[in-house]
Amino acid sequence: MGSDNDTDSRQKVVIVGSGPAGLTAALYTARANLTPLVLEGDEPGGQLTTTTDVENFPGFPDGIQGPEMMNLFRTQAEKFGAVCQREKVTRVELESRPYKVHYAGKVVEAESLIISTGASAKxxxxxxxxxxxxxxxxxxxxxxxxxxxxxxxxxxxxxxxxxxxxxxxxxxxxxxxxxxxxxxxxxxxxxxxxxxxxxxxxxxxxxxxxxxxxxxxxxxxxxxxxxxxxxxxxxxxxxxxxxAIGHRPNTAFLDGALKVNDTGYLVTDERTRTAKPGVFACGDCVDFRYRQAVTAAGTGCQSAMEAAWFLEEQDQEA
Ligand SMILES: Cc1cc2nc3c(=O)[nH]c(=O)nc-3n(C[C@H](O)[C@H](O)[C@H](O)COP(=O)(O)OP(=O)(O)OC[C@H]3O[C@@H](n4cnc5c(N)ncnc54)[C@H](O)[C@@H]3O)c2cc1C
Missing domain, CATH: 3.50.50.60 (FAD/NAD(P)-binding domain)
Known part of the structure; x- marks a missing residue:
């Protein structure tokens, strides 16, 4: 593998975060044949891996354990070609495309990027x-x-x-x-x-x-x-x-590369688009209101579809 300045690979879609938002985005982009790279961070599966019973995710009438549910999310995404790596992103360069994503001394180039790094309760x-x-x-x-x-x-x-x-x-x-x-x-x-x-x-x-x-x-x-x-x-x-003393969105690693509000949540339009073309954000790192697995998964799906459409447009323009 190369140094911090080398490019280790080029991907159509890089997904940062592996909670319900990131793994849903992975499932959809994988099924669009885009072979997404998922950088899972320190908490593969996200917040639900820290809980026991989940009784409000549709499709599980008897409830399901949080870690088990997130394993199913990952298995389903991988089945269609998503590649999950337990790596934490330390920095992104978003000045021009392809964007650069840094982790563990490596750099990956991303034609599109989906940020789904969640939030942590205080x-x-x-x-x-x-x-x-x-x-x-x-x-x-x-x-x-x-x-x-x-x-x-x-x-x-x-x-x-x-x-x-x-x-x-x-x-x-x-x-x-x-x-x-x-x-x-x-x-x-x-x-x-x-x-x-x-x-x-x-x-x-x-x-x-x-x-x-x-x-x-x-x-x-x-x-x-x-x-x-x-x-x-x-x-x-x-x-x-x-x-109920607040949440901290996991957006500090972006270090000003994307617009955040006064409490650190990423700012997107209603289609999960950030101000950078081809960079989308979904789940609890954007959502300070609902903070639920099903809403995170829903916006993960939106980001994935938007990324696929974005890449298609780029191909047509090329
Ligand atoms: C104890 C508890 C119980 C809950 N119970 C329920 C419930 O019953 N039903 C429900 O709907 N919701 C529940 N929630 C809320 C639900 O877990 C969240 O709404 C949901 O997980 C948000 O999904 P997300 O994908 O946006 O982010 P998260 O699940 O927070 O996942 C964030 C991901 O980003 C990764 N990450 C962070 N920083 C980086 C980085 N720099 N590089 C790479 N990866 C990074 C993390 O490793 C993680 O994989 C619960 C939450 C908690 C804490």
Whole structure:
């Protein structure tokens, strides 16, 4: 293999990321006979490989385990010729086509590029929280709320997402505590009003979570809270903790090569096109609203079809 300055291969389509968006894009571009190269990153299969039951992806009436579902996605894409490599892209050069994609000391040239690098939920950074991930600690009420039917739970955060998640959880949970470090919310007035009027929602102001209880029991039994005004420490009995303190789109490696919004999400038009011809973006690295596997897969399909049409137009012009 060559040095960082050499070109190791030239591809019609390079897909960066291997979650539902990237692997759907891989399936469609593979079936369009474009033999896509998928650079999978550090988390082959994406976020769903970190969860257990997925009950809302159509076609699986009995649910499916996240890692198993993503293996099926990969197998299906590879069956039609997608080439998946466990490589992390470190840099892209998008000044002119073919674009250059750098990874592990190699450079691949791409006639078209699909970015599907997802986003990561922000966690508090507590050891107990990490030990109890998927054992009562989660970052997605839409995905996991149903599993907490009849239980008292807590949401941490103070923005629109926290209000939305808390309100959604009252469909299943008799009591939803919202833990917020300040004495007022950042959420929009309409979202605040909706949440604060809901009798099942109880605010816990001026408080931070010191510890999620109880890793020794291997499940969430409560939270150790500290009141930032009084310094008082207390325990709150809950069976679930929902993080709603934001997401970080995985777009830093692009280093300004593509336009992002003020929170780092990639900006595309309604056809998943970025401002660079032949560069498309899909899934959670664009979508700060829905953040679901099925929507990621849907936009992955869009990007793949757009890439195929783009390449066809280029061939005709040549
Ligand atoms: C715990 C949990 C449970 C969830 N449960 C559900 C559920 O039940 N139902 C549902 O619909 N949704 C669920 N979601 C949300 C769902 O996982 C996401 O909406 C979906 O995975 C987004 O897909 P994506 O392809 O856009 O990105 P991701 O799944 O985030 O995949 C991103 C990919 O990009 C790769 N990558 C990142 N940076 C680079 C780089 N520099 N170079 C190369 N590759 C890179 C990663 O390795 C990864 O493969 C859940 C999420 C979590 C965290």
């Amino acid at each position: 966690y508090l950074g507590l050891e107990s929280e990490q030990l109890l991930r998927n054992k009562g600690v989660t970052a997605c009420a839409t995905c996991d709320g149903f599993f907490f039917k009849g239980m008292e739970v807590a949401v941490v955060g103070g923005g629109d997402t926290a209000m939305e998640e808390a309100t959604f959880l009252t469909r299943f949970c008799p009591k939803v505590y919202v833990i917020h470090r300040r004495d007022k919310l950042r959420a929009s007035k309409v979202m605040q009003d909706r949440a604060l009027k809901n009798e099942k929602i109880q605010m816990v102001w001026d408080s931070t979570i010191e510890e999620v209880l109880d890793p020794a029991a291997d499940k969430v039994t409560g939270l150790k809270l500290r009141n930032l005004k009084t310094d008082e420490v207390s325990e709150l009995a809950v069976e679930g903790l929902f993080l």
